[in-house]
Amino acid sequence: MKILFLILVLPISFPFVFADNEIFITFSEDMNLVNFDGKWTFFHEWKESTLDTIEGGVILRIAHYGDYIYALIDNTVDRTMDLGLDRATICFDSKNDKNFILDKNDYCFTATLGRESGLSYQGGYPYTSLSNLQKIPNVNGFIAIGGISDENDRYDKNPHVSYEFKIPLNLLERSSKYGVYIEVFDANSYSFYTWPNGIKEHVRQIPSPALWGEIISIDKSMPEFHNVVLIFSVLLFMTVLTKKFSVFVNKFN
Ligand SMILES: [Ca+2]
Numbered sequence: 001m002k003i004l005f006l007i008l009v010l011p012i013s014f015p016f017v018f019a020d021n022e023i024f025i026t027f028s029e030d031m032n033l034v035n036f037d038g039k040w041t042f043f044h045e046w047k048e049s050t051l052d053t054i055e056g057g058v059i060l061r062i063a064h065y066g067d068y069i070y071a072l073i074d075n076t077v078d079r080t081m082d083l084g085l086d087r088a089t090i091c092f093d094s095k096n097d098k099n100f101i102l103d104k105n106d107y108c109f110t111a112t113l114g115r116e117s118g119l120s121y122q123g124g125y126p127y128t129s130l131s132n133l134q135k136i137p138n139v140n141g142f143i144a145i146g147g148i149s150d151e152n153d154r155y156d157k158n159p160h161v162s163y164e165f166k167i168p169l170n171l172l173e174r175s176s177k178y179g180v181y182i183e184v185f186d187a188n189s190y191s192f193y194t195w196p197n198g199i200k201e202h203v204r205q206i207p208s209p210a211l212w213g214e215i216i217s218i219d220k221s222m223p224e225f226h227n228v229v230l231i232f233s234v235l236l237f238m239t240v241l242t243k244k245f246s247v248f249v250n251k252f253n
Pocket residue numbers: 034035036037038039040041042045164
């Protein structure tokens with residue numbers, strides 16, 4: 001059991017230093033309880049998730065559970081409900097290639113205020129748009145929804161625009177690190193809020209992945225950690241059982 005204890009504890013026991021353009025993503029079973037209505041619905045809903053600030057007044061809560069990444073983007077500064085226009089986009093650079101343009105394993109997902117169905121885009125299409133993104137069919141389990149906050153919001157009780165996402169990890173190829181870009185748009189002020197800050201140069205263009213930040217599962221739990229522990233525990237249990245059984249058999253021989 002000592003070995004299992006070390007495997008469980010060592011990855012999270014060393015001090016880590018994060019740069020400004022890094023987000024630490026945590027494992028949270030509570031994500032299973034998220035009610036996808038585009039807002040912080042009840043007191044505990046997003047409490048067990050990582051907290052980051054995208055840009056003054058725009059909050060990100062993010063976690064992973066099972067086969068999905070879960071994210072809440074809370075735009076407390078957008079109090080104008082521009083239905084069908086206010087939106088938030090999260091982009092992932094799978095394999096963290098940091099290429100100059102988005103490649104085939106890079107994806108963007110958009111949630112729009114007032115729309116229950118989100119949009120999915122894939123990179124690697126140089127002739128489709130300025131960002132070489134192509135709209136693709138949504139995969140099973142994907143959710144991206146924009147909503148209007150209420151008194152349950154953790155950061156501001158005044159009604160404002162917020163977004164919830166459920167993004168399938170298998171589409172992104174499971175990894176402990178991705179390149180990430182987040183963009184939040186308020187149609188009323190025609191303002192973009194981005195993470196990392198200040199990298200958006202053209203209104204219709206997603207910035208180059210070379211400029212994006214990174215999202216990191218520091219305990220490596222996002223790709224496979226739980227399966228490894230499970231397999232190891234089963235093997236350990238079998239070994240102990242076999243040894244006990246052989247002692248028992250020897251006693252009666
Ligand atoms: Ca909710």
